[in-house]
Amino acid sequence: MYHSLIQKIQSRISHWASKNLSYAGRVQLLNSAIFGLESFWCSCLFLPATVIGHIERLCRQFIWGYSQGTRKLIFFSWEKVCRSSRAGGFDIREILSWNKTLMMKQFWKLFCSSRTVWTNWMHAYIIKDADLWTIQPLVSSSFLWKRFLQLRDHLIHKTGMHQAQLLRATGPPRLRLRLTYQALRGAMPNLFWTKALMDPVIMPRYKVIVLLAFQNSLSTTDNLCKRGFHMVSRCILCLKAEETTSHLFFDCEYSSGVLQALFTWQGITRRPLSLKHEIRRQAQITGKNIRKKWAKCTLSAAVYNLWAERNARIFQDTCRSSSQLICVIKNVIRIRVLACMNGLTNEAVSISLAS
Known part of the structure; x- marks a missing residue:
């Protein structure tokens, strides 16, 4: 009876699996397509626990990019995935409760x-x-x-x-x-630090990586070593210390230099703090003017691109200098901030021309 439901979900996921999608793109596809199909069945029948477990397993594998015959280590539980974004989750509905x-x-x-x-x-x-x-x-x-x-x-x-x-x-x-x-x-209190990720100027794919980094759920070498993998845990960016989430963001000489340059670009003179301290500072920023949006976009863009650079060095054997990465991040911030503003102002033009 439930075979057709599982088969439809499986066929859609297998079609999407070949696409090069970010975590945020996969979450959006699940919320728009899969859970629309699932909601029809959920409104008609009490789904058995085995069927719910099977659907959740398919969704979990799709989000984290499982492929045939391979298994990935995940450091972010499905229970957290199903929390609201203000509670530190991905805003995916928990099927049994739904x-x-x-x-x-x-x-x-x-x-x-x-x-x-x-x-x-x-x-x-x-x-x-x-x-x-x-x-x-x-x-x-x-x-x-x-x-x-x-x-x-x-x-x-x-x-x-x-x-x-x-x-x-x-x-x-x-x-x-x-x-x-x-x-x-059940009650899930809103977390104060998630306010830093609520502004639409922050791209969804950036938001997911920052959310995972804040909760120490990225596949850093120290997390992998804790799961029994034997590997060199040295930071690939600076080659000077053990790679941990706190080191990457922003104790590392390379990542700290990148963020410091972005701060200087914005006219901020202080030195970068740890990721958790920076996010909590950003959660206190209020207002919608272009300067505030510029500040909110900078941290998430830095975290995402530093993580992308780290992965490129490990898996693609490519390397960019800090100045090259800074130029990439600046261009992304200019385009994103201007796209989120309703019309260009003199201040916006000055930011877009800043070097």
Whole structure:
């Protein structure tokens, strides 16, 4: 019965796998195409745990770039991937909770004035004059009805929410899917440092790498050595110290010099701090003028391009000097900042011409 769903997801993923996509591009494809298909099934049926596990495995393999016969080490759990971006995740829906949320929407139709054949039959033969929030299943009740009531009890028990809290304040009775999903997922507080990544001037692919770097989830040599790999852990950029996330961003002489040059370009005289300190400083920046956007874009562009340079040296045996990399990052920042502004100002022109 569920074979067609898995087959459709598998065929789409196998087609996309041949494309050269960033992590952010893969996440966007999953959210737009795969989860649209999956939502139809989730709104009609309680998906078995084995089917949910299979779908999540396919999605996980697609995001991290698995290929046939190979296995990759991942340092970012699927539970974190399914968190909201403000909680340090990728904004991907957790399938089990989403399935329960959409099925709760079907159960909610019994409260509404919607008179479909199913709701009429349920009220006439099953519910009758009982209260939907207290009715209990009979031994002879169907499997689907028992699952509905279990879901109702689970939602109330887990959240302690009264039914009125699930209704909209105005208009006809309607289940709030977002609140129901958040209630089933559990409380996930927003993290202050993620404010630094919320500005649209930061490109999605940059945002993902910064997010992984901040949470020490990149495949640095020290992380690989902790998993049992025997390899030289020296930093490929400066060749002077062990490669760790904190060293790459920005204790390394090479990366620190790159960021220092970008700071000088912006008129900032202080020395670069560690990545976590820099992101927390950026999270405190408010305002939407071009100078603020310029500052927000600089750090993410530096982190992404330094990581790309590190990978190019290891896997492609290519090498760029710090001055070459600085020129690349400056060009990216100019184009991105100007593209995000509504019209060019004198200040924008001066930035675009800055060297």
